[in-house]
Each structure stands twice: as structure tokens, then as C-alpha cells.
Amino acid sequence: MSTAVMDKAEAEAKGPASHLITVTLRIRRYNSEVSDEPWWDDFQVDVDPKDRVLDVLHTIKWEHDGTLTFRRSCAHGICGSDAMRINGRNRLACKTLIKDIGPEKPISVEPIKGLAVLKDLVVDMxxxxxxxxxxxxxxxxxxxxxxxxxxxxxxxxxxxxxxxxxxxxxxxxxxxxxxxxxxxxxxxxxxxxxxxxxxxxxxxxxxxxxxxxxxxxxxxxxxxxxxxxxxxxxxxxxxxxxxxxxxxxxxxxx
Amino acid sequence: MNNVKFHKYDTVIVGAGGAGMRAAIESTKRSRTAVLTKLYPTRSHTGAAQGGMAAALANVEEDNWEWHTFDTIKGGDYLVDQDAAEILAKEAIDSVLDLEKMGLPFNRTPQGKIDQRRFGGHSRNHGEAPVRRSCYAADRTGHMILQTLYQNCVKEGVEFFNEFYVLDLLLNDVDGVKRTAGVVAYELATGDVHVFQAKAVVFASGGNGKFFKVTSNAHTLTGDGQASAFRRGLPLEDMEFFQFHPTGIWKMGILLTEGARGEGGILRNKDGERFMEKYAPVMKDLASRDVVSRAIYTEIREGRGCGPEGDHVYLDLTHLPPEQLDAKLPDITEFARTYLGIEPYTDPVPIQPTAHYAMGGIPTNVRGEALADNDTPVPGLYAAGEVACVSVHGANRLGTNSLLDINVFGRRAGIAAAEYADTAEYVELPDEPAKFVLDEIENLRDATGSERVVEIRRALQETMDKNVMVFRTEQTLKEAVEEIGQLRRRYRNISVQDKGKRFNTDLLEAIELGNLLDLAEVTAVSALARKESRGGHYREDFPNRDDVNFMRHTMAYREVGDDGAESIRLDYKPVVQTRYQPMERKY
Incomplete structure (x- = not known):
């Protein structure tokens, strides 16, 4: 029976499709194995407004482009792995909810500045x-x-x-x-x-x-x-x- | 072809969370030590621990280590090795004092001593009433331990290899005995493979909770150490015992410390009833975690859950003064605000049990030496922390005993490893030491199969949540074993999209999934064979503890048949009993 309950929670967690909105993430990419120059990629994804930016990055990596590279671990703002520049401001991707950063416009995601970029959102710490x-x-x-x-x-x-x-x-x-x-x-x-x-x-x-x-x-x-x-x-x-x-x-x- | 690099150290520590860094502080003073870690040390999941570290300091009320020993053994439902529990409780006191001397900013009493608070299962005089035993720093005790240990590693000049992912343990037969020769690591930044020859290796690589979906565990907790040891023929102990923490954020699983109930928080069902009074008349909301998690799901099953779906209960903090919440529970109240949009001053927080902690792992003795069977150490191999099973947690760990475990047994393993390395000779590396890792990486990178990591991982997490969670039966466990077997077959046909060498986290996730699949199978197979209910392992078809047949540790071994077919063989090991006879467990 706990099983049935968990299934329901899960179904609700996914939510009816009407809860979802489509957002565009504009991500600054860099991969020295591909090109000497960085570039921008746009990804359109259906997300729950309550999702974290990290959830959306995972969706992109897992469903669209496995080469997208970023650091993360705890996913709730304690480990400090996923600082990045989101809409021009430094934040943790796991502590930033989509609904709070103007999802109607493209959301820009870049590596933090001042440290050498190694690949995509990963910098030399x-x-x-x-x-x-x-x-x-x-x-x-x-x-x-x-x-x-x-x-x-x-x-x-x-x-x-x-x-x-x-x-x-x-x-x-x-x-x-x-x-x-x-x-x-x-x-x-x-x-x-x-x-x-x-x-x-x-x-x-x-x-x-x-x-x-x-x-x-x-x-x-x-x-x-x-x-x-x-x-x-x-x-x-x-x-x-x-x-x-x-x-x-x-x-x-x- | 990958470029293989060779290194030679006396002692190699795998993992830089609490146990790894505590070990490194000791071993670096005594031997040439390298710490290999998948994450930057301060990213480790020790930092997510909140509520405290148990020690009978008796700073605020009467307490002693014997009561702590008893609580640990009772909390573990008598599957605890009692000699190890006694060491844990005795050495707890110096362990906390050592951390304070290293600089840990504990909360203080009005007299300036380390403050202490109540926690689940910790009692005065063998169960009379809750006792204040948890030494804490607000609800960030794990963060402070991780930072303090890293600070002291900097002070001692510990040598770290950051973002080096250990993929294989090297053992070599000398005179018919399997001995430790080193490890093989994959450097994430470059894709290079490194062989570290070492006299002593300490596994301190953490847990494996990521095979569940609703979990407090980090994405990176994929049981890499357990899986490496198991693949090399070493046993895993008591893997069926997994702890479900009662208070994870509903649906997300993010941990809300038991310290919230230690500070006076109350669990309530949809009728507002303080339901724990029914299940644990003395300890109430501070009963042990297995008891509270089962109570929550019982309320939910009987229709007293909250919300439109009736699928959660509430953690009520609204009767506590806001100043107390700000001072003692600042982080978890912020989590509720950030992720749920709920103000805990005025509104109850929706929670559900969340997969939290592996009681089982690589079997060790009290010196931290890893075992090849029921009692023979593997020369040069050590383990400490969540990756290990000493066993001080038995069938259910008490809150605040894991931060204690990493410090007591991390220290012991670090000293023992360095002392061993001081006198031992290097064991010759096996032929082509990097071959297994090179093959694995190359095969994954070149694979063109149609299966995808995300789908197999999702299916694994779903079957584990559905079948191997708080309530288990023969039927659910058989279903899990069957599904995991299918997923393992599908896994052979996966491919990754990222074919590059630099920071290939796509490849990393594929390797991690392989480890999770191996460990999920061990967990489900061990649980299926344990036809009793004890601590965190609850079988609805065998609801009672059976001390006659099952007061023993499970020891799971990987067997490979002549035809190459893999199977799991289960054996058992007696529990070490000293002074405590098993009793019925009531809170």
C-alpha cells in the first residue's frame, strides 16, 4: 500500500501537463576538444515552475545533450558545487527556482567569471x-x-x-x-x-x-x-x- | 589509447568526506599519504549532516558512555557488534573534544561548554527518558565537521588529488593470500588513468543511497567503494539494512534534521493528532528512525495522511518561538521557505520518509581492517564511514552516530593504515594493473548501444522505491530482484553521448550507474533471504524479529561461474555480544 501511495506522490510530483511551462535556457558552452571558441546553445524544455535550475540542466543533459557539463552534488545548497551565473547574477543552480527568475524570457546560464573555464560551466577552482x-x-x-x-x-x-x-x-x-x-x-x-x-x-x-x-x-x-x-x-x-x-x-x- | 600514469604512496585514502579526512589527518603525520577524491573535499556529503554528533559529555545533564552504548545496541535492534559499539561510545568523548580543539565552532552553554540537545533513540539510564547527548552547531554540524577537518588537512599539508575517481582496487596474491597493491583512478579533468601503488588503502568513499528515488543523498553517492571491493571478490555485510529518515521534504527527499524534533518539533497527521504517542509512548517523536518512518507510513496507509493525496504528514514547528528556530534550526527552516514556499514559523512542513543511510558496507574489524571473510583481514585494506560496516549501527543507526562513526573509525583506520604501511613492503602490482579500467572506459566511450543511462537509472530508482523501501514482502523483493536483473542486462547495451576525454561526466554517470545496479542487487537479494523484521528491514510477511535464525550478519559475495555467469552467494556471520542480551525493543 505504501507503494500505491508513493506512485500517487510521484504522479503528482510530475504533475498534470498543464503545470508545465516551456522555458529556454541559453547556455554558454566551451569544449576545447570541439572548438577554441566558446559558443551559446539554446535549449527549450518543459519544466515545472518550481523546478530548480539544476533540475533543468539535468533534464537537458539526460534527455537532450549528454555532453553538457557542470558540477553538482548535494542539490540543496550545502556542498557549493554548482555556483554559476544565471541571468547575469551568481547563484547556486540548486537553490534557484525557475519561477523566481523570469521564465518568460530566455534564461542565460554561464560559468562564474574570473576563473579559467575548463568545459562548459566547469571552471578551474x-x-x-x-x-x-x-x-x-x-x-x-x-x-x-x-x-x-x-x-x-x-x-x-x-x-x-x-x-x-x-x-x-x-x-x-x-x-x-x-x-x-x-x-x-x-x-x-x-x-x-x-x-x-x-x-x-x-x-x-x-x-x-x-x-x-x-x-x-x-x-x-x-x-x-x-x-x-x-x-x-x-x-x-x-x-x-x-x-x-x-x-x-x-x-x-x- | 589512454596514457597511464604511475604513482607510489605509503597510504592511499579513497574519499575526502569526514571519514577520509579524519583518516588523512592521522596518516599524513605517520606516512606518505595521498587522498584521492571524486569531489573537491568540501563538496562531500558529510557537509549535509545537520543535527549533531553524539557523545556522553554530560555537559548539560547526567550521562555516561555505557548508556550511549546501550542505546546504540538497542537502536540497532541487537544486530550491532557490541564490542564496536562500546568503542564508539567511549571514544566519542575524546572525538568531540578533538574536534573542538581543531577549531569546530560548537554551540555553547551559558557556562561556555559545548551545548548538547536531544536526539532520537538517545536516552537516560537505558530508556527512561530522552537525554541531551548530541553536540551540535545549529543545524549545520556536518558542515562544520567537514570544514574543520578540511581546515586541519590544510594545516597538516595533506596531499589531495581532487576529482580523481577511483574505479578499481588492486589486489595481488602473495603466498596464497590476497594483499592490497593499490588502486586505479580516472582523472576527470583530463580523462587520464592513474595507477596508485600503495602499501595501505583506506576506503572512505561514502554511501550508495542514489539507488532510491526519494533520498537525502547527493547525486554523487553511488557506492563506488563498495562496488569496487565487491567486484574484487570481497564480501559486503548487511546490505539489506538501509535507513529511511522520517523527515525528508515531501517528494524531494531533502533532509530536515531530527534535531527539529529534538528542539520540540512534533509530527502530526491530517487530524492534527500527535500520532507518535500511539507508537512510542515514552520517546514519542524521538523514537528511533525505523520506528518513526514505519509509523508515518502506517498513518498514511490508514488514511490519516495529509494533502489531497493523503501522501505525507506534517512536521509542526509552529509552537516553537521564532528566535529558537533562527538560532537552532536556521538551515532547515530556510529549506522549507526556498523549496516549498512555506513559512515554518506559522505553517507545518509536509514531510515523508527519505532514503538516508546504508548501515551495511565493506565489513571491517574495530581497527578498520577490511575483511575477506567473517574474520580474516585483507592485508593493507581498510574502510571507515558509511562505506564500511563495523558494525556499530546494526539494523538501524541512531541519529548523530554517523558523524561520530566517521570520526572514531576514520581516525582508527588512518592510524592503523599508516602503522601498517610503516612496516609492510609494497606488494607487486598485478600484470596490466590498469587493464580493467581502461577496458571499461573504452568500452563505454565506444559503445553504440541503444540503452540510455537516464532510463535505466530511473527504472532502478522506481523499483527500489516501490519494492525495497520501508515495507517489504517476499513478493516485492522478488519483483525487485527480477527487475534489477533485467536492468543489469540492459545496462550492457548502453552508450554515452559524450565521447570526449575532458570532464566527461556523461561517462562518469554511466560508471556510477553500474555500481548502483550491482549494489541494488546485493541489497534486494540480502533482504529477500532475511525472513524476519529487524530495525530498518521490515518484512510484512515476517513481522517479528527472529533471534534464533537471524541474529547474524549477512555476508554477500560475488561468484563467477565457469561459464562467466555472475551470482550472489550469501553467508552469515555471528553478532559479537558482550554484556547486553536481546530484549524486546520499545520506545
Whole structure:
């Protein structure tokens, strides 16, 4: 009987055809095995308006063009694999519903900017992760370890809560015009992850991290454009975090 | 022809989720280690775990590891190996403290200690009442564990090979004993094949839930490690035991943590009734997951489901203060808003059970050594996390025990592997070590068959949801075995559209489907033979637990006949019992 129920749920999930709308996805393609130049492909697909952009990309890959290439894993906004530029704005494909992005017009899907495109929507993440690794993204302590946990007040824990949410999807960094123009800038995500430790009361390497970010390619390159905050799928106040790091550099208080 | 590259490491770890990275932190300190991972480490599905990690810290109320051991064994419906459960519960405490020292931002008590909350099946004094044992960071505990472990891998200089997909385990006979020689990996970016010779190999490649349709599992959870080991003649243990988490988002399967009920959330049917009171008078909504999932489907079958189709129930959080939801359950409330357009402050959230966790896997002992039979380790081979079966979860895993499992047994496997590599010699690679992988890739790329991956995968997921889910019978299981057999035959005739070398995810999905088909068959065959109901395996035709005939682990082996025909042979292994006698299981 559970079987019958599941069948019904499934039938309803697919929905009567009248729920479906036809959308056009205009996808930026690149495949060095086919051509040196990128190109655009249009795909018309029948979708449920409540579908995620990722669902539609899957439909295209599975039903129309198996060569369409993108990264994805968890499909609900936690793993950070599927950041892409959708209608000109950086988003996670699995957290963006078709109904919310104007499906009556063609929906453009491009790889995130500022990182080399390897194939279709897949970019080279290495420079992004290198910047992350460069800010010492780990807790540094000295002295004897306590037997039990280190104590931390709820207020001290709250101080850096926002920046612990980062999933390293690169939506912020690859929305930053400074990063587009200058591959040397650490970028918002690395600064967010430095912030996460600079403002952790247990950590003892805040000064070192600040010196790293005081570099010419560090935090001062930020022009406070707020693209990063708009792009963050986790709702992190990225620009605010960057400003707090700047302030800490001036006051040396954190 | 593909270009094959050779590498040599003391220890190779396959997978970079919680178990793999916890192992890597230990083994990198002790041996030259490479971590091969299909995904960038921080993409692993450990990050999707929400509610917490169990440990009897007793930070907020009286608790001890013996109660935790008992709860784990009872939760697993007495199929748990009791020596392993005791290790799990004892080492839980240091395991949580280690993570805190590595920097994990746990929620804190007013005294500044790690805060703890209630979770399903965790009780005070052997079932008296729920206990606060889950150490947590809002509803993102898995995310914090994954990030903290990755941060510490960066700190320790762990060497990762990202987007390297391990397709084969290399074993070689030396003096009549099968020994570990290495693994073969496919580099996604280039299409190159790499042979990694290693003294020790640790499988930490995660679960295989993607053979179900409604599942909390990531697209990438396709049982690659289990399938590789099985193909090389190693057994898989207890594969019939799969956990259905009670609260997945209706139709989508996205996980809504049990912590929601730990914070006071209530399950209700269409009449608004708190139905769990009928099924579990003491623990109510915090009974073990198998019990709650069956209760939900019983309500639905008896006509008390919600919605026009009566096909779901509600998770009600509306009586909880919005500040509590914001502080303790920010992510899952956002999922409800994003994917359902529902405001959990004011409206109940439609849920249904979702395929969540494989209790079974590659059998190991408590050192993390993978077993070739009931008790003989394969020299140099280790496994930890969801890919493995120690067995600490038995027939049903308790919530918060998997984040614990990956840390306790990931650490143990990493230490054991590195210590083994320290004294062992390299085992000679078998002749043409990459041949199996090269053939598989070439055959798939050149294939011109008419069958398509998407159709076979869809049919597989549909038969698994229909026949091998919460309620099973001989008839449904026979139907599943029959259909999976047909799908396996159709699979031989598939082709892929992408014939390229670079980032060929079309090809990758075809290989993953092959693994899912193999494991689905093992699951259904093992379930068919287990003529009893225990934990997550419920047989309507055998509704009672049968300790006389079935208090034993299933061990499934792949057999190849002289004519090349494949079959599955089932054997059994006794449960390790120390101090707890099986009792009737009530919550």
C-alpha cells in the first residue's frame, strides 16, 4: 500500500501537463576538444515552475545533450558545487527556482567569471582554493591543550557565526569586479575565511592573518561594491566581514 | 589509447568526506599519504549532516558512555557488534573534544561548554527518558565537521588529488593470500588513468543511497567503494539494512534534521493528532528512525495522511518561538521557505520518509581492517564511514552516530593504515594493473548501444522505491530482484553521448550507474533471504524479529561461474555480544 501511495506522490510530483511551462535556457558552452571558441546553445524544455535550475540542466543533459557539463552534488545548497551565473547574477543552480527568475524570457546560464573555464560551466577552482589556503584557514593556539574543551562564551561564539556558514562555492569571489580585473586579489571568500578565525576568541594567529591581508593584493583592494554580499547563497554579510577586517587592521583590535 | 600514469604512496585514502579526512589527518603525520577524491573535499556529503554528533559529555545533564552504548545496541535492534559499539561510545568523548580543539565552532552553554540537545533513540539510564547527548552547531554540524577537518588537512599539508575517481582496487596474491597493491583512478579533468601503488588503502568513499528515488543523498553517492571491493571478490555485510529518515521534504527527499524534533518539533497527521504517542509512548517523536518512518507510513496507509493525496504528514514547528528556530534550526527552516514556499514559523512542513543511510558496507574489524571473510583481514585494506560496516549501527543507526562513526573509525583506520604501511613492503602490482579500467572506459566511450543511462537509472530508482523501501514482502523483493536483473542486462547495451576525454561526466554517470545496479542487487537479494523484521528491514510477511535464525550478519559475495555467469552467494556471520542480551525493543 505504501507503494500505491508513493506512485500517487510521484504522479503528482510530475504533475498534470498543464503545470508545465516551456522555458529556454541559453547556455554558454566551451569544449576545447570541439572548438577554441566558446559558443551559446539554446535549449527549450518543459519544466515545472518550481523546478530548480539544476533540475533543468539535468533534464537537458539526460534527455537532450549528454555532453553538457557542470558540477553538482548535494542539490540543496550545502556542498557549493554548482555556483554559476544565471541571468547575469551568481547563484547556486540548486537553490534557484525557475519561477523566481523570469521564465518568460530566455534564461542565460554561464560559468562564474574570473576563473579559467575548463568545459562548459566547469571552471578551474585551484586559484580560488589557493587564496583560501593562503590565509591560514585553521585554528592556531599555543600552550598546553586543556583536558576538556576550550571554554567560549555564547557571545564570543556568536561573534564569528556569520562567516562559519561559508561553503566555498566561489559565488562571492567570482562576482567581484576587482577579482575579474586582477587575478592576484585574494577575493571575498578568502577574507571571509580569515575573518572566521580572526574573530574566534580561541585563536591566536589573528595578527599573522591580518598581515597577510595587509598585502597589496589583500583586503585594501576591496572597493565595497557589495556584489559579494548579493551573491552569497548562504546570506553571509560578506562586505561587512571585509570591512571588519579592514577596521581590525587599523585599530589592531579584534 | 589512454596514457597511464604511475604513482607510489605509503597510504592511499579513497574519499575526502569526514571519514577520509579524519583518516588523512592521522596518516599524513605517520606516512606518505595521498587522498584521492571524486569531489573537491568540501563538496562531500558529510557537509549535509545537520543535527549533531553524539557523545556522553554530560555537559548539560547526567550521562555516561555505557548508556550511549546501550542505546546504540538497542537502536540497532541487537544486530550491532557490541564490542564496536562500546568503542564508539567511549571514544566519542575524546572525538568531540578533538574536534573542538581543531577549531569546530560548537554551540555553547551559558557556562561556555559545548551545548548538547536531544536526539532520537538517545536516552537516560537505558530508556527512561530522552537525554541531551548530541553536540551540535545549529543545524549545520556536518558542515562544520567537514570544514574543520578540511581546515586541519590544510594545516597538516595533506596531499589531495581532487576529482580523481577511483574505479578499481588492486589486489595481488602473495603466498596464497590476497594483499592490497593499490588502486586505479580516472582523472576527470583530463580523462587520464592513474595507477596508485600503495602499501595501505583506506576506503572512505561514502554511501550508495542514489539507488532510491526519494533520498537525502547527493547525486554523487553511488557506492563506488563498495562496488569496487565487491567486484574484487570481497564480501559486503548487511546490505539489506538501509535507513529511511522520517523527515525528508515531501517528494524531494531533502533532509530536515531530527534535531527539529529534538528542539520540540512534533509530527502530526491530517487530524492534527500527535500520532507518535500511539507508537512510542515514552520517546514519542524521538523514537528511533525505523520506528518513526514505519509509523508515518502506517498513518498514511490508514488514511490519516495529509494533502489531497493523503501522501505525507506534517512536521509542526509552529509552537516553537521564532528566535529558537533562527538560532537552532536556521538551515532547515530556510529549506522549507526556498523549496516549498512555506513559512515554518506559522505553517507545518509536509514531510515523508527519505532514503538516508546504508548501515551495511565493506565489513571491517574495530581497527578498520577490511575483511575477506567473517574474520580474516585483507592485508593493507581498510574502510571507515558509511562505506564500511563495523558494525556499530546494526539494523538501524541512531541519529548523530554517523558523524561520530566517521570520526572514531576514520581516525582508527588512518592510524592503523599508516602503522601498517610503516612496516609492510609494497606488494607487486598485478600484470596490466590498469587493464580493467581502461577496458571499461573504452568500452563505454565506444559503445553504440541503444540503452540510455537516464532510463535505466530511473527504472532502478522506481523499483527500489516501490519494492525495497520501508515495507517489504517476499513478493516485492522478488519483483525487485527480477527487475534489477533485467536492468543489469540492459545496462550492457548502453552508450554515452559524450565521447570526449575532458570532464566527461556523461561517462562518469554511466560508471556510477553500474555500481548502483550491482549494489541494488546485493541489497534486494540480502533482504529477500532475511525472513524476519529487524530495525530498518521490515518484512510484512515476517513481522517479528527472529533471534534464533537471524541474529547474524549477512555476508554477500560475488561468484563467477565457469561459464562467466555472475551470482550472489550469501553467508552469515555471528553478532559479537558482550554484556547486553536481546530484549524486546520499545520506545
Amino acid at each position: 585551484e586559484p580560488f582554493f589557493q587564496a583560501y589556503r593562503d590565509v591560514m584557514p585553521f585554528l592556531v593556539t599555543t600552550g598546553n591543550e586543556p583536558t576538556r574543551e576550550r571554554l567560549q562564551s555564547a557571545e564570543d561564539r556568536e561573534r564569528f557565526d556569520d562567516t562559519t556558514k561559508c561553503i566555498l562555492c566561489a559565488a562571492c569571489t567570482s562576482s567581484c569586479p576587482v577579482f575579474w580585473n586582477d587575478g592576484q586579489y585574494f577575493g571575498p571568500a578568502a577574507i571571509v575565511n580569515a575573518h572566521r578565525f580572526i574573530f574566534d576568541s580561541r585563536d591566536e594567529a589573528g595578527e599573522q592573518r591580518l598581515e597577510i591581508l595587509n598585502d597589496k593584493d589583500g583586503v585594501w583592494r576591496c572597493r565595497t561594491v557589495f556584489n559579494c554580499t548579493d551573491a552569497c547563497p548562504r546570506g553571509i554579510q560578506v562586505t561587512k566581514a571585509i570591512q571588519e577586517v579592514k577596521r581590525a587592521l587599523i585599530t589592531r583590535r579584534f
